[in-house]
Amino acid sequence: MLRRGIVMLEAVFAAGIVGALLLAALMLVSSVAGERRIAAERNTGQLLALSLAEEIAALPVENSLATNPDTVGRATLNTARSYDGYSESPPTDRAGVPITTAAAWTRAVEVTEVNASDPEGPEDTDGGVYRIRVTASVGGRVAGEITFYRSTAGDEAIQ
Numbered sequence: 001m002l003r004r005g006i007v008m009l010e011a012v013f014a015a016g017i018v019g020a021l022l023l024a025a026l027m028l029v030s031s032v033a034g035e036r037r038i039a040a041e042r043n044t045g046q047l048l049a050l051s052l053a054e055e056i057a058a059l060p061v062e063n064s065l066a067t068n069p070d071t072v073g074r075a076t077l078n079t080a081r082s083y084d085g086y087s088e089s090p091p092t093d094r095a096g097v098p099i100t101t102a103a104a105w106t107r108a109v110e111v112t113e114v115n116a117s118d119p120e121g122p123e124d125t126d127g128g129v130y131r132i133r134v135t136a137s138v139g140g141r142v143a144g145e146i147t148f149y150r151s152t153a154g155d156e157a158i159q
Contacts, residue, residue, distance in 0.1 A: 020116070036065040041138055041141075042143050042144065043149060044101075044102065044105070044135040044136075044138075044143065044144070045105075045137070045138065045142070045143025045144025045145075046143075046144035046146070048091055048099075048102055048105055048109065048134070048136035048144055049135060049136040049144040049145055049146040050108055050134075050144075050146055052091075052109065052134050053105050053134040053148060055094060056080050056083050056109065056132055056134070057080070057132075057148060057150070058153045059077075059078060059079055059080050059083055060078075060079055060080070060152075061079060061080045061099075061128075061130055061150045061151065061152045062079050062080070062081045062152055072097065074086065074088070074092070074094060075094055075095060075096060080111060080130065080150055081111050081130065081134055083111060083132070084109065084110065084111035084112075085109070085110070086108070086109040087106065087107065087108040087109070088106070088107050089105065089106035089107075090102055090103045090105060090106075091105050091106075091107045091136070093143045097158040104138050104139070105136055105137065105138050106136070106137045106138075107135065107136050107137075108112070108134070108135050108137070109132065109133070109134050110132075110135075111130055111131070111132050111133075112130065112131045112133075113128075113129065113130050114115065114128040114129055114130065114131045114149075115129070115145045116128075116151075117139075128151055128152040128153065129133070129149060129150070129151050129152075130149065130150050130151070130152075131147060131148075131149055132147070132148055132149070133145065133146070133147045134146045134147075
């Protein structure tokens with residue numbers, strides 16, 4: 001009788017150990033899946049931000065034809081400064097066609113004139129140097145961000 005009790009106790013301990021190992025394995029798999037999702041979001045966010053940043057970088061910083069992004073479509077924005085305050089959800093290409101794989105995403109642009117000797121410092125309206133920040137967000141979280149600087153000094157070559 002004592003032998004049966006010991007065997008039963010061994011079986012309970014073995015089942016507990018196997019259960020704990022299975023739980024640990026499931027937690028590991030869940031963690032890896034979560035990390036993959038976050039990595040995929042970061043990759044998509046960076047690509048969305050980069051595509052809009054490249055579009056803006058190809059334009060002159062400013063000219064007399066600057067437009068307001070709140071009153072016109074993106075296709076008519078013709079300077080980097082005219083993108084200040086621009087936001088779109090879902091992201092679209094320059095012609096306004098939605099990017100179907102990014103329906104839950106939002107892209108936003110902030111253009112700030114900065115001091116050339118301290119571009120990360122406070123706003124400066126006399127330098128002709130601009131910090132352009134493009135962000136891509138999903139679910140309220142910024143997943144991608146591109147920041148670059150432009151000067152009005154090169155506008156003649158672009159126009």
